[in-house]
Amino acid sequence: MKLTVKCFATLSVLTPPTRPYEWQAEGSVNELMAHLGIPAAEVKLIFVNGLSVEGTHILTEGDRVGLFPPVGGG
Amino acid sequence: MEYAERYARNGSTLSETDQACLAASRVLLVGLGGLGGAVLEQLLRLGVGHITGADGDTFTHSNLNRQLLATESTLGQGKALAAAARAAEVNPLVHFQPISHFLSPPDFKALAAQHDVVIDALGGLHLRRALQQAASAAHKPLVSAGIAGFTGWVAVVRPHERGPVELFGNAPESSSPESSSPESSSPESPTVEERLGNLVPVAMLAASLQVCETVKLLTGRPALSGMMVFDLEDLSFYPVQL
Numbered sequence: 257m258k259l260t261v262k263c264f265a266t267l268s269v270l271t272p273p274t275r276p277y278e279w280q281a282e283g284s285v286n287e288l289m290a291h292l293g294i295p296a297a298e299v300k301l302i303f304v305n306g307l308s309v310e311g312t313h314i315l316t317e318g319d320r321v322g323l324f325p326p327v328g329g330g
Numbered sequence: 331m332e333y334a335e336r337y338a339r340n341g342s343t344l345s346e347t348d349q350a351c352l353a354a355s356r357v358l359l360v361g362l363g364g365l366g367g368a369v370l371e372q373l374l375r376l377g378v379g380h381i382t383g384a385d386g387d388t389f390t391h392s393n394l395n396r397q398l399l400a401t402e403s404t405l406g407q408g409k410a411l412a413a414a415a416r417a418a419e420v421n422p423l424v425h426f427q428p429i430s431h432f433l434s435p436p437d438f439k440a441l442a443a444q445h446d447v448v449i450d451a452l453g454g455l456h457l458r459r460a461l462q463q464a465a466s467a468a469h470k471p472l473v474s475a476g477i478a479g480f481t482g483w484v485a486v487v488r489p490h491e492r493g494p495v496e497l498f499g500n501a502p503e504s505s506s507p508e509s510s511s512p513e514s515s516s517p518e519s520p521t522v523e524e525r526l527g528n529l530v531p532v533a534m535l536a537a538s539l540q541v542c543e544t545v546k547l548l549t550g551r552p553a554l555s556g557m558m559v560f561d562l563e564d565l566s567f568y569p570v571q572l
Binding site for chain 1: 365451479499556559561572
């Protein structure tokens with residue numbers, strides 16, 4: 257399925273280079289992160305189409321996925 | 331007369347009623363570092379009537395890259411005292427109350443109750459949850475922000491709503507809890523902001539967004555619901571419902 261995936265801050269280097277990203281599978285955000293080699297422990301905020309979700313959230317065609325680590329500088 | 335002239339260029343965007351609202355408002359600003367210094371500058375120029383600004387830290391050389399109140403002449407000075415001097419210089423119509431020690435969660439609760447809006451300008455994550463809980467317990471909205479590298483977020487957390495800090499958890503304690511502290515890095519597990527650093531344009535943008543939302547809250551306008559995540563590297567903004 258086609259997804260837009262964006263990783264932020266320290267994770268930004270793990271953002272898939274192609275946009276949209278064609279995921280040759282179906283499943284949850286956790287499964288997508290495992291496939292992309294994104295360390296789930298460093299992802300504290302997952303948002304899909306502007307809504308905060310859990311890692312078990314099942315993705316569907318066209319979803320926009322944001323993966324955000326704990327950012328607390330000031 | 332000074333009052334009218336001072337705020338004349340706020341034009342019709344801030345009406346006389348809005349301006350009076352701001353003058354009658356009380357804001358608690360916790361942290362006077364990268365976010366807090368820029369937030370303070372704007373609250374002063376906007377004419378928020380009472381500002382309590384808290385930070386127990388003093389300025390060091392590594393603050394100079396981004397903290398508005400850090401200058402060659404304030405190095406070694408307490409941040410809260412430097413803030414008081416700036417307040418007097420920029421807008422003597424504002425009553426600024428400095429708090430020159432680090433606040434603890436019980437202090438948060440007592441102070442939140444005495445203010446209309448609480449602004450979280452803390453550096454690091456470990457005290458932010460306590461501040462959010464204190465604001466919520468006092469039935470006050472919290473305007474929070476965090477930055478690292480080119481990335482940042484701003485959130486408005488109304489009483490009993492979920493805030494970003496609940497997701498981020500508590501980061502390890504740093505040596506200067508109320509100011510941003512990539513300079514006080516812990517070698518074992520550096521935080522995201524310790525790894526990426528904090529840049530002045532990112533700090534000031536996040537601070538501006540915090541102040542904008544604070545003005546909306548104080549003048550009865552609809553304000554951000556949830557959180558706004560941004561990445562200035564590709565200039566993208568993402569609203570997120572928590």
